[in-house]
Amino acid sequence: MRGAGAWAPLCLLLAAAAQPSRPQPPERPVFTCGGILTGESGFIGSEGFPGVYPPNSKCTWKITVPEGxxxxxxxxxxxxxxxxxxxxxxxxxxxxxxxxxxxxRFCGTFRPGALVSSGNKMMVQMISDANTAGNGFMAMFSAAEPNERGDQYCGGLLERPFGSFKTPNWPDRDYPAGVTCVWHIVAPKNQLIELKFEKFDVERDNYCRYDYVAVFNGGEINDAERIGKYCGDSPPAPIVSERNELLIQFLSDLSLTADGFIGHYKFRPKKLPATTAPPVTTTFPVTTTSLKPTVALCQQKCRRSGTLESNYCLSNFVLAGTVITTIPRGGSLHATVSIINIYKEGNLAIQQAGKNMSAKVVVVCKQCPLLRRGLNYIIMGQVGEDGRGKIMPNSFIMMFKTKNQKLLDALKNKQC
Structure with a gap:
């Protein structure tokens, strides 16, 4: 009996070894700062995700999927x-x-729709400053056939002499929510691009904050090069590029959708007169934008004239906003204004990040009228050909207070 007892531990060991091993749970991926990624699919994420990302970092991920x-x-x-x-x-x-x-470019918590490259390579770069806030990001990349990407994908490189582009699902049903599409049209160096929307129906909003189409001169999403931003159910006027490249961006948020659009483009020789839409209806006389008269202008006494009511119809744009940046350039001041409310948009170029809107203005004489960073103003003025507000010494600027709100709302409905 004593001999049999001695074998017992060994028997238990052998029996345990014969049992199939339990599958181990998959390890959570460890995300580092940047990297080279190849293959059919994979994940990228900010350093240390889902922990708080580190400050003062610049991380670059280069993604390559199979050729074709x-x-x-x-x-x-x-x-x-x-x-x-x-x-x-x-x-x-x-x-x-x-x-x-x-x-x-993305920040905050707004999650864009699927982003699609025109070839087999894409680069993702994350930059953080000294102060961080948040858990970073995580994204999945995958390879897809260029012409069989399914309804949720759109965009790409267009290099043929003519062609079309359309929202996902067109014309069978509404475009999906949470989609980002970018079409990059490239013509030969000596040609321009003519763009026309045949049908157009994108969620309506006075400032096109939610779903919109934006068209840019050149190959980048650059606010300085933006020709226009469109939504609603009226097709934009035909557009002609200034150079041989155009970028068309379509974005839908995570709520309401609509029919969408189909547009057509064609290349044309440079010698034809080029126009862009929307047309600029208010410009400055040459005398106010050339340097010498501006010096004389800035030596005049700084005073505003009239009232909110009398200046409303005389101004191309009217907004209430917070001055968030001020940069002196020569004798002028370049400012960025975070918009609290806009009462008259005119041709003012409005930038958007998530639900926040801002506009750029130039105070032609930097001390007159005086704009201080961090303060709220009612700003009225004209718009230059670059889409920036132009503030002259006689432009109507005043501190914005809640008691002004009722009057401004009434003026918004005024027929000029």
């Missing part, structure tokens, strides 16, 4: 420091590797 396919990037989670211009912490997505055009 395109990269589809889907953000699963994003939580970066929020700023209406995405100036501090942000993620940039580029078509191709270095020197590719930027598809988009």
């Amino acid at each position: 396919k395109v990269v589809v990037l889907n953000f699963r989670f994003i939580d970066l420091e929020s700023d209406n211009l995405c100036r501090y912490d942000f993620v940039d997505v580029y078509n191709g590797h270095p020197n590719g055009q930027r598809i988009g």
